Amino acid sequence: MSIEISERMQNLKPSAIREMLKVTADPSVISFSAGNPSAELFPVEKLAEITASIYAREAATALQYSITEGYGPLRELTKQRYRKYGIGTDEDDLIICSGGQQGIDLAVKCLVNEGDTIICENPSFIGALNTFRSYNAKLVGIPMDRDGMDISALEDALRREKNVRLIYTIPTFQNPAGVTMCMERRKKLLELAEKYDVIILEDSPYFELSFSGEIIKPIKTLDTSGHVVYLGSFSKIIAPGIRIGFVCGPKWLVSKMTVAKQIADVHTNMVFMMVVAKMLESYDMDAHIAKCRDLYSRKCALMLGEMDKLFDKRVSYTKPEGGLFLWCDLPEGYPSLPMCALAQKRKVAVVPGMTFDVNESTENRGFRLNFSVPTPEQIKTGIGRVAQSITDYLKPEN
DSSP: OOOOOOHHHHTOOOOHHHHHHHHHTSTTSEESOOOOOOGGGOOHHHHHHHHHHHHHHOHHHHTSOOOTTOOHHHHHHHHHHHHTTTOOOTTEEEEEESHHHHHHHHHHHHHOOTTOEEEEEESOOHHHHHHHHHTTOEEEEEEEETTEEOHHHHHHHHHHOSSEEEEEEOOSSOTTTOOOOOHHHHHHHHHHHHHHTOEEEEEOSSTTOBTTSOOOOOGGGGOSSSOEEEEEESTTTTOGGGOOEEEEEEHHHHHHHHHHHHHHTSSSOHHHHHHHHHHHHHSOHHHHHHHHHHHHHHHHHHHHHHHHHHSOTTOEEOOOSBSSEEEEEOOTTOOHHHHHHHHHHTTEEOEEGGGGOTTOOTTOOEEEEEOSSSOHHHHHHHHHHHHHHHHHHSOOOO
């Protein structure tokens, strides 16, 4: 047979994280590789109650086709909830999508031509990177430090690169690094986007999961020129399996994204759109999110405490103030992939940094750890195994 896969898909690799789910299906494996919220926080009883009510009273609506923009009450409630943070203006519109991942895809589909340039943080979210690659975009990675994207390097790239169409950022509790862009850099990033007339795609599924409860203003709250497209999600604060996200952006763009979505899935799952709407109406979401923050804060502190005690002192790591992840770097000259393989032999799954590298470099020294999923006992045992794997991998200091 001479039939071939399309050029845009030939070089795409499966998500390493999705593949790792197969490994972590073994209950004896401790997973630090997931990007998941903790299942113990899923509001199962409330979801069951709401779903039963919908099927009993509104089944015809729930099981019928809907408009592409999303279930009307959910759109309005989402606008109301996020307007309190300053997200969205009268010049913006909002569309419900099938998770934040679809929002990324719709934005790229509507804004990026083959060969155009997308600038993003390095390391960055693998789901976004693979989306960019699937459209044959040129990717330019910008290094980060503890305050987020290097703004000087970003400006150099904007000045140097041709046909830059998007700047992709996860400014708050970044995945995979766990760092947060400071306000000064957020303002400068927006200034550069306006100067070079480039859209910022702000992916912000974690910003409400601040351990302190202090909310750092998204870049979208500073936007008066229509240069920021904001991606939000209910995955990390309700449950990821519902696949409910949203895009808030300029009306001219959201209207075209609506057309693009019509070719993809017609509309997002109607039952779950109705469920989330009723959650926003009748459930104390702020109290629920406070429980999430408390649990993740305690798990993160435990993981960092074990790392402080057990890790080789040549390993550096971020200390997140929220979200689900932290990032570690081995010393120069030690790519992380062999160490991750050693950890896997000890039945601990961690994600090597090459997974999140714009250039897919096997020389990447980093690796990502997730603290939201494992139990406290698993964190203690698993970090001990990772520490031993690091010790076995690194040569002793002279």
